[in-house]
Amino acid sequence: MDEAYVKKLRASLKVHAHALGIAEGAAESFIDETIKSVEKTLKGKTTISQAELTRIITKELRKYHADFAYVYKNHDKII
Amino acid sequence: MSILVSVFILILVALIQTFMQLSPGVFALFYHYALGKKSRKKADSFSLYYVLGYELFIIATIFILCIFVFLINKAVTIDFALVYWILAGVSIAEAMAGLFFYYRKNKTTELFISRKLARSIEKQASNVKNSSDAFILGFVSGLPELIFTLPVYLTAIFTLIDFTIIPRATVLIAFIILAILPLIWIFILYHTDRHLADIARLRLKLKPFVKIVFCFCFLLLAIAIMLGNLNHG
Numbered sequence: 001m002d003e004a005y006v007k008k009l010r011a012s013l014k015v016h017a018h019a020l021g022i023a024e025g026a027a028e029s030f031i032d033e034t035i036k037s038v039e040k041t042l043k044g045k046t047t048i049s050q051a052e053l054t055r056i057i058t059k060e061l062r063k064y065h066a067d068f069a070y071v072y073k074n075h076d077k078i079i
Numbered sequence: 080m081s082i083l084v085s086v087f088i089l090i091l092v093a094l095i096q097t098f099m100q101l102s103p104g105v106f107a108l109f110y111h112y113a114l115g116k117k118s119r120k121k122a123d124s125f126s127l128y129y130v131l132g133y134e135l136f137i138i139a140t141i142f143i144l145c146i147f148v149f150l151i152n153k154a155v156t157i158d159f160a161l162v163y164w165i166l167a168g169v170s171i172a173e174a175m176a177g178l179f180f181y182y183r184k185n186k187t188t189e190l191f192i193s194r195k196l197a198r199s200i201e202k203q204a205s206n207v208k209n210s211s212d213a214f215i216l217g218f219v220s221g222l223p224e225l226i227f228t229l230p231v232y233l234t235a236i237f238t239l240i241d242f243t244i245i246p247r248a249t250v251l252i253a254f255i256i257l258a259i260l261p262l263i264w265i266f267i268l269y270h271t272d273r274h275l276a277d278i279a280r281l282r283l284k285l286k287p288f289v290k291i292v293f294c295f296c297f298l299l300l301a302i303a304i305m306l307g308n309l310n311h312g
């Protein structure tokens with residue numbers, strides 16, 4: 001994942017976490033751990049589809065907060 | 080059309096409007112992002128403008144349709160029987176559309192609107208910075224559903240054509256209050272420690288029910304229009 005994407009992802013996840021009422025410290029920790037794990041999973045891969053990336057991020061987020069993962073996965077499927 | 084049939088039609092029209100899903104969906108998204116980016120106080124304040132925008136959209140649409148019907152009625156003699164048959168036919172088509180096309184066939188609450196438009200609305204909902212943005216979003220949120228609401232509004236207007244001004248105003252006020260009930264419901268959910276995940280799951284759970292309600296109400300509306308028309312004739 002390039003730096004710009006990670007920055008955008010982090011900002012988007014922070015907004016969702018804040019809206020879900022997750023404490024700032026906990027949210028930072030969830031996001032850091034998720035991004036670290038995702039980067040580890042993607043190591044060596046040159047291309048990945050957005051759907052696959054969303055699936056991996058959701059899977060990682062689910063380990064920490066089920067609703068956080070649900071919102072991340074479904075925020076663009078509400079309407 | 081008898082008073083009883085007219086009242087029944089108006090109740091169905093209000094019920095259909097109350098079950099429209101786009102504006103509540105946009106509201107749920109918009110409130111989520113507002114909470115994520117601003118304080119709850121700001122989110123609440125923006126909500127009011129969103130609701131006002133949505134209300135203005137409904138009032139403006141009904142007003143424009145009333146003028147349109149009035150002008151047509153002045154220019155030519157409207158064949159009411161024909162209009163009622165057309166509205167009944169459209170209601171049957173809407174019943175089928177409500178059942179098969181209103182929601183997309185997947186395990187989400189995605190609606191019939193194009194994905195490009197949905198993404199654009201979601202982007203707007205996530206970028207509300209001030210009250211006027213919220214107001215515009217509320218106004219715009221009713222637009223894509225006009226394909227479903229326009230025949231319903233026209234049915235209400237033609238039903239009210241024989242009424243005097245006081246019942247017309249009463250119906251309009253009741254209608255605009257009922258239209259915002261889903262928004263109030265979502266607002267209450269957000270204020271009782273629920274968030275977007277809960278609301279999305281709840282809307283998903285209610286999806287089959289909403290589809291059946293739509294189909295049932297539109298079919299009943301078609302039957303009521305036809306009955307009213309036959310009695311009238």
